[in-house]
Amino acid sequence: MTKTNNTLASAVIASIKNRSNRIYNPLRRDVRDGSMLVASYNVHKCVGTDGRFDPERIIEVIREMNPDVIALQEADQRFGERSGLLDLPRLRLETGLMPVPVLHKPKSHGWRGNVLLFREGVVRDVHQVALPGLEPRGALVAEIDIEARAGLRIIAAHLGLLRWARRQQADTILDIIGRREERPTLLMGDFNEWRLGPGSALTRLESVFGPLPTPIPSYPARMPVLSLDRIMANRADLIAEMAVHDTPLARKASDHLPLLARIDLGAGSLG
Helix, strand or coil: CHHHHHHHHHHHHHHHHHHCCCCCCCCCCCCCCCCCCEEECCCHHHHHCCCEEHHHHHHHHHHHHHEEEEEEEEECCCCCCEEEECCCCHHHHHHCCCCCCCCCCCCCCCCCCCCEEEECEEEEEEEEEEEECCCCCCEEEEEEEECCCCCCCEEECCCCCHHHHHHHHHHHHHHHCCCCCCCCCCEEEEEECCCCCCHHHHHHHHHHCCCCCCCCCCCCCCCEEECCCCEEECCCCCCCEECCCCCHHHHHHHCCCEEEEEECCCCCCCC
């Protein structure tokens, strides 16, 4: 426990020291090697760090990133009709991103706040999975064929606030993968896990996704110290690089910064 606390304390101190020196180094797809960009972004119901509800800022942050695939969390209202909070037709017009189809309430965008959008490809299969726990959490599992290849399995998830629930939810995700054909798989979302090492509920995923990637702080947006947002792959060579999308607008639009990864479609693991 002492080691974990020291690690967290060190991260807080480093974030404070580097606050005025944060440099934005954007990831870009490389058309020469056929790479693509994927992102995970908790949009916090479109309420920014200034307390203002502004869906247009979220769309602009997505435009800044220009991803090929993006998983959004908290894109619907939590209660009542769970209405969607973004202008999806406008988002598609300005970014080319369209949502993976799901069965949902008439006014909502996605499944328990999860929305998965993609630019190109063919969606062959989609599953909506209810995750265990006290909160209404869920995951979207989509099989997407890209550039006439065998394609990717993408699992977009939002895990719970309680550690015991995150452990059960991780086990459910592993069960989902184990019941399906083996293929290149990306798992991404807000996993709500700030612990590192053996105490982390995410270590349960290592049997499929290997050692957890180096954590990248994404929360809170104004001074990120916690690595709540993650992108993982079941192939060591699938993720070429990863970075947080840290821009002045992203620091205001939501309480989370988006996480970006460049995926190597030319890797021997895909196809």
